[in-house]
Amino acid sequence: MEQSAQSLEWRFTGRATEYFRIWIIGVALSLLTLGIYSAWAKVRSQQYFYRHTWLDGSSFEYIASPRELLRGRLLFAALLALVFVVQVSFTPAALVVLVLLLAVTPWVIVRSSAFRARSSVFRNVPLELQASLRDAYVTYFGGYLTTLVSCGFAYPGARWRRVEFIVDGLSYGSEPFHWFTTRDAFYSAYLRGALIMLPSIALAALSPDLPYLHGLPSKLISYGTLFLATVFLRAEMANLLYSGVRIGPHALRSGQRFWPLCGIYVTNTLAVLATLGLAIPWAKVRLARYRVGSLTLMARGPLDVTARLDPRQRRGYGDAAADLGGIDLGIG
Amino acid sequence: MASADPSLPGPAPSTERSARADASGITNAGAAPRVELEAHYFDPRRSVPVPARVFASDARLIVSGPGVDVECALGDVRIGPPLLGETLDAVLLPNGGKLETADGAAIDRLRELSGRPVPFGRIYRIEQSWPLAIAATLGVVLALVSACLWIIPLGALHVARTWPSLAQRIGHGTLALLDLRLEPTELAPPERERVQGIFARVASDHPQLGLKLALRKAGFANAFALPDGTVVLTDEIVHLSQHDDELLGVLFHEAGHIARGHGLRRVVESSMLALLATAYYGDADQVTALAAGLPLAYARSSYSREEELEADSAALGGLRRHAKDPRHFARILRALDSTTNERDRPIEYLSSHPATRERVQRFEAAATP
Numbered sequence: 001m002e003q004s005a006q007s008l009e010w011r012f013t014g015r016a017t018e019y020f021r022i023w024i025i026g027v028a029l030s031l032l033t034l035g036i037y038s039a040w041a042k043v044r045s046q047q048y049f050y051r052h053t054w055l056d057g058s059s060f061e062y063i064a065s066p067r068e069l070l071r072g073r074l075l076f077a078a079l080l081a082l083v084f085v086v087q088v089s090f091t092p093a094a095l096v097v098l099v100l101l102l103a104v105t106p107w108v109i110v111r112s113s114a115f116r117a118r119s120s121v122f123r124n125v126p127l128e129l130q131a132s133l134r135d136a137y138v139t140y141f142g143g144y145l146t147t148l149v150s151c152g153f154a155y156p157g158a159r160w161r162r163v164e165f166i167v168d169g170l171s172y173g174s175e176p177f178h179w180f181t182t183r184d185a186f187y188s189a190y191l192r193g194a195l196i197m198l199p200s201i202a203l204a205a206l207s208p209d210l211p212y213l214h215g216l217p218s219k220l221i222s223y224g225t226l227f228l229a230t231v232f233l234r235a236e237m238a239n240l241l242y243s244g245v246r247i248g249p250h251a252l253r254s255g256q257r258f259w260p261l262c263g264i265y266v267t268n269t270l271a272v273l274a275t276l277g278l279a280i281p282w283a284k285v286r287l288a289r290y291r292v293g294s295l296t297l298m299a300r301g302p303l304d305v306t307a308r309l310d311p312r313q314r315r316g317y318g319d320a321a322a323d324l325g326g327i328d329l330g331i332g
Numbered sequence: 333m334a335s336a337d338p339s340l341p342g343p344a345p346s347t348e349r350s351a352r353a354d355a356s357g358i359t360n361a362g363a364a365p366r367v368e369l370e371a372h373y374f375d376p377r378r379s380v381p382v383p384a385r386v387f388a389s390d391a392r393l394i395v396s397g398p399g400v401d402v403e404c405a406l407g408d409v410r411i412g413p414p415l416l417g418e419t420l421d422a423v424l425l426p427n428g429g430k431l432e433t434a435d436g437a438a439i440d441r442l443r444e445l446s447g448r449p450v451p452f453g454r455i456y457r458i459e460q461s462w463p464l465a466i467a468a469t470l471g472v473v474l475a476l477v478s479a480c481l482w483i484i485p486l487g488a489l490h491v492a493r494t495w496p497s498l499a500q501r502i503g504h505g506t507l508a509l510l511d512l513r514l515e516p517t518e519l520a521p522p523e524r525e526r527v528q529g530i531f532a533r534v535a536s537d538h539p540q541l542g543l544k545l546a547l548r549k550a551g552f553a554n555a556f557a558l559p560d561g562t563v564v565l566t567d568e569i570v571h572l573s574q575h576d577d578e579l580l581g582v583l584f585h586e587a588g589h590i591a592r593g594h595g596l597r598r599v600v601e602s603s604m605l606a607l608l609a610t611a612y613y614g615d616a617d618q619v620t621a622l623a624a625g626l627p628l629a630y631a632r633s634s635y636s637r638e639e640e641l642e643a644d645s646a647a648l649g650g651l652r653r654h655a656k657d658p659r660h661f662a663r664i665l666r667a668l669d670s671t672t673n674e675r676d677r678p679i680e681y682l683s684s685h686p687a688t689r690e691r692v693q694r695f696e697a698a699a700t701p
Binding site: 013014015018019020021022024025027028031040044047048051052057058059061084122123124125172173276278302303304305306307 | 372374375376377378379380381412413415416417418419420422429430432452455458459460461462464465468469471472473475476603
C-alpha cells in the first residue's frame with residue numbers, strides 16, 4: 001500500500017464467560033422447543049459476535065430478525081423431510097428430487113448470501129449483494145461441470161470463480177467491492193495443501209499389500225495429514241479471500257498463520273472432546289479472536305460511504321420481499 | 333447493561349465532554365425524568381460518525397452536535413437489543429439516522445423512559461444470570477445423556493413397533509436402492525434351491541415376521557436384513573460357506589435383527605441423533621464439530637454393537653433348537669472376517685462390530701457341552 005494508507009486493526013472483544021451463557025441458554029431452549037428457538041439462538045449468537053467485532057472504534061451489527069431466519073429454516077427442513085419421504089418410498093422420484101435440489105442450489109446460495117450481507121451493518125450502512133441469478137447459474141453449474149470433467153483437478157479454479165462472483169457482487173453502501181486474488185493463487189494453495197497430504201498418499205500408493213501399515217500408525221498419519229491440510233487451507237483461503245478485497249480506495253489484509261491456527265484447532269478440539277461439547281463457546285470465541293485479530297483495513301481517507309437505500313425503505317422492502325430471504329445455511 | 337465504562341473503545345466520550353456546547357438550556361431541566369448521554373450520530377444512510385449529545389425527556393429526544401440538530405418523539409425511537417459484555421448500543425431514529433453509544437447505563441434509562449418493549453429483553457435477562465446458565469448446563473447434559481441411553485433407543489423401538497408399515501416402505505426403498513449397485517444372482521438353480529431350503533427352516537421358525545429371501549451378486553460376501561423382513565444373501569457368502577448349517581446360522585442371525593426391529597430402529601436412531609447433533613453442535617466450526625460428533629458416533633456404534641450381540645444370541649438359539657453345532661457359525665464369521673480386507677472397508681469412525689474374536693469364542697464355547 002501507499003504511504004498515505006492508515007492501517008486499522010480489527011479487534012474481537014467477546015469472552016467465553018459471556019458467550020457461554022448465551023450459547024447454553026440457546027441450546028437448552030432449542031431442545032425444549034424442538035428446534036424452533038434455534039433461529040433466535042442463532043440471531044443472539046450472531047449479534048454477540050458482530051457487536052464484539054470492532055474496527056476504527058465502531059462495532060458491527062447483525063440486524064436479521066429470527067422470524068425471517070425461522071422461515072428459511074422451516075423451508076429447508078421441509079425440503080429435507082421431502083427428500084427423506086421420497087427416498088424411503090419411491091426410488092426414481094428420489095433422483096428427481098435430488099436433481100431439483102441441485103438445480104435450486106445456486107439460487108439458495110445467492111439468496112442466503114444476500115440475506116447475510118444486508119443483515120450486516122457497519123456505521124448505519126449495510127452490506128449489499130447484487131448478483132444476477134443468471135451469472136450464479138453459469139458460475140455454479142460451470143464449476144460443477146469443469147470439476148467433474150477434470151476429475152476434481154479444476155476444483156480450485158471453480159471455487160475461485162465462486163468467491164469472485166460473490167465478492168464482486170458486494171458493496172458497502174456506495175463503495176463496490178473488488179476482488180484481486182488470482183486464480184493461480186488458489187491453485188497454488190491447493191497444491192501446497194496436497195503436498196501436506198503427501199505422506200499418506202505415498203503410504204497408500206507404495207504399500208498397498210503391507211497389512212501392518214493399515215493399523216493405527218497409518219490411520220494416525222492419514223488423519224493427521226488430513227487435519228494439517230484442512231487447517232492449512234483454512235488459513236490460506238481466509239488470507240487469499242480477505243487480502244484480495246478492495247472496498248473503494250480501502251484494502252483488506254488478512255494475516256492468519258498456519259502454526260498458531262493449528263495450535264488453536266488442536267486445543268479447541270481436545271477441549272471440546274473432553275467436555276462433551278461444553279467447551280464449544282470457548283473454542284468459538286478463541287477462533288474468532290484469532291481470525292478477526294489477523295484482519296487489517298488499509299484505509300485511505302475516512303470510511304465515508306452512503307447507503308444506496310434509505311434504511312427505512314430497506315426494512316420495508318426486506319419485509320415484503322423476504323418470503324424466502326431468511327435462508328441462511330452458513331454456506332459460502 | 334453490563335457496563336457503562338466510559339473508557340470503552342468506540343465513541344470516545346471523554347474527548348467530546350470538554351468540547352461540548354452548553355446545551356442544558358435545550359431541555360427543561362426539572363423534576364421530570366430525563367436522560368443525557370454522549371453518542372456518535374450518523375446521518376441517514378451515511379457512515380460518518382459525528383460526536384453528539386443526546387437529551388431525552390418529556391417524551392422528546394434531542395440530538396445536538398456539530399452540524400447535527402435532530403428532534404423527534406421518544407416513542408418513535410427504536411433502541412437495539414441489549415447484549416452481554418462491553419458493546420455499543422444502537423438507537424435508530426425515525427429520520428433514518430442512528431446513534432451509537434458505549435454508555436450502556438444511560439441507554440438502560442432511555443429504554444425505561446421510552447416505555448417501549450425491549451427487543452430480546454426477556455432472553456437478555458436470562459442470559460445475564462449465572463444460576464440459570466448452570467441450570468441450563470445441567471439440563472442439557474442430562475437431556476443428552478438420557479437421550480443417548482434411553483429416549484432414543486426406546487423411542488426408536490416404539491416407532492418400529494407402532495408403524496410396521498413404515499418398516500415395509502423403508503424395506504422396499506432400501507432394496508430398490510441396493511439394487512442400483514447389486515446384480516441379480518448368478519447362482520445355479522440347484523444351488524438356489526438348496527439355499528431356499530435352508531431359508532425355509534428359518535422362516536417356519538418365525539412365521540410372524542413374513543421373512544423373504546433375496547439373492548444378489550455383490551462382489552463381496554455379506555448378508556443383511558431389511559426392516560420389512562427381507563434377508564439379502566450375496567452369492568459370495570453362499571460360496572464362502574462350506575456347510576449348510578453355516579448359512580443356517582447366518583440366516584438366524586439376520587432373522588434376529590428383523591425380530592427385534594433393528595433396521596427401523598437404526599433409521600429412527602440415526603435421524604434422532606442427527607437432530608440432537610444439529611441442535612447441540614450446529615453452531616460450532618466444522619473442524620470442531622467433527623470432534624464433538626465423536627461421542628454421538630460412539631453412541632451410534634454402541635447401539636449397533638448391542639444389536640450384533642442380540643442377533644448372535646438369536647443365531648445361537650436357532651442353531652440349538654435345530655440341534656446344530658454352533659461352531660459352524662463361528663467358522664463363517666472367521667471366514668467373513670478374513671475376506672474383508674481392512675483396506676476395502678470404508679473409513680470408519682469407530683468400529684461398529686464387536687471384535688470378531690469375541691463373537692467366535694462365544695459360539696465355540698457354546699459347542700463344548
